[in-house]
Amino acid sequence: MKMTTPDLDLVASIKDKYFQQFGDDHAIQVFRSPGRINLIGEHTDYNNGFVLPASVDKAVYFVISPREDNLVKLYAADLDETYSFSLDDLTKPAKSWPHYQIGIVEQIQKRGLEISGFQAAFGGNVPVGAGLSSSAALECCLLYALDEIFGLGLGRLDIVKMSQKAENEYVGVQCGIMDQFASAFGVSESVMRLDCRTLDLEYFPFPMDEYMIVLCDTSVKHSLASSEYNTRRLECEKGVEILKKYDPAIQSLRDASPELVEAHRDELGDVVYRRCKFITEEIQRVLDACELLVEGNLPAFGSKMYETHDGLQHEYEVSCPELDFLVLQTRNNPDVIGARMMGGGFGGCTINLVKKTTVDAFEEEMKVAYQKQYNIDLPCYRVKITDGTGEIV
Structure with a gap:
């Protein structure tokens, strides 16, 4: 090409x-x-x-x-x-x-x-x-x-x-x-x-007519990242082993449903249940989000991003205070229709869908808030899909 x-x-x-x-x-x-x-x-x-x-x-x-x-x-x-x-x-x-x-x-x-x-x-x-x-x-x-x-x-x-x-x-x-x-x-x-x-x-x-993608970089990477990543994989595998007893066709969490996970909540145990709940819901969320794009409904797509962040924060537990803080700053901003942590977790960027006409003000507000909270300069990157x-x- x-x-x-x-x-x-x-x-x-x-x-x-x-x-x-x-x-x-x-x-x-x-x-x-x-x-x-x-x-x-x-x-x-x-x-x-x-x-x-x-x-x-x-x-x-x-x-x-x-x-x-x-x-x-x-x-x-x-x-x-x-x-x-x-x-x-x-x-x-x-x-x-x-x-x-x-x-x-x-x-x-x-x-x-x-x-x-x-x-x-x-x-x-x-x-x-x-x-x-x-x-x-x-x-x-x-x-x-x-x-x-x-x-x-x-x-x-x-x-x-x-x-x-x-x-x-x-x-x-x-x-x-x-x-x-x-x-x-x-x-x-x-x-x-x-x-x-x-x-x-x-x-x-x-x-990208009305909205711009802006990444806000926490500038932190917590040491938990690699060890917790491996732990999450093992927790998912443990969930698969339990759920397989009820449906032998299940080879990975892709094959399970949120309903099946809910039905065996007690046997999975609190931690593995929450991991499996997030993954099965997130897989469905991608499919739902694509339907919203076909409909041209970007605000509803943005709501799915917030759902993903909530799941990553509370159920999969791979977020960190800095990421949660940045997402929280956007929740009452009418010019932001979606935000979440992006990537493996424990640091890195949040990804934000921001009304194009307000990007300058958005970045300034985020930089001021982050500096005040953590005394860290916040790099922001505006990206276009190419x-x-x-x-x-």
Whole structure:
């Protein structure tokens, strides 16, 4: 997919840095892969449910050209750092940022595909640590670029699966597939409903005429995040084992209903009951939210976002005081139709649907309130839903 870039200045800057590093006698190509947001459908991915992500206008860019030898030379423009390696030696370096690129090369080799060396400068404006999946954007961007340059014959689904594997196997992060999917398959002004069991994809309209998506970044990441994530997965699995006794067809919480969970509340026990209640309701909430988008009812869609936050706060218990505070600030604001925490939890961003004409005032109010409460500056990011991974012409 060829595209024009939404951020000419950033691309020009990365191009300049490429030429400073590698000289200007190369035929370069430029590729872009966006970060992502998730509107509704949190923690449903590993329960084989549905998610509702979209790719946004914060992106990673690669300026790249092939070499005639076996060397890969990388320049991280945002860090002003370089790293080189041979295609014959994919040893994991102490420096962490090249792990993603080497992981992609390893996946290409595992498929029995051949490439020569290449050199690339890369950078972008996906905020790191804000839950917009800069790593997935980077992986999809590089693999898409190498596929185009070396004619590897990969489809978009191949790129998604290989990028996820690179992160799972080389980087060592057991991420799901949503982030890479959203980055690679994004369509402007549309959200995508991804079935995490079948990988079926369906697009729904998300017009941005009256409302804007604003992310408010708590700037905190509580240490509970990774250990509690693993605990939640185990709690869901425990729920599945109990519910299977009453319906052998249940393989994951995707197969259970809120009614079945309610019927066996006592046997599940308080904690597992609340986890299962949230997940089964959240899976249904994604389906209901998509119907509302088809009807063009964005305010009712926004109400579903609040329902998701309440469930994440009280039933799934993966929120934190900072996230709850930011969502609370919006509840009596008539210019905000929906808000919730976004991502795994214990920090990161809230996602807010704000009337376009009032975004300046909204951001100012939120920044003042957050500074007063926590003495922390609140970064806010305005995002538009854009197309997914592609080459820039």
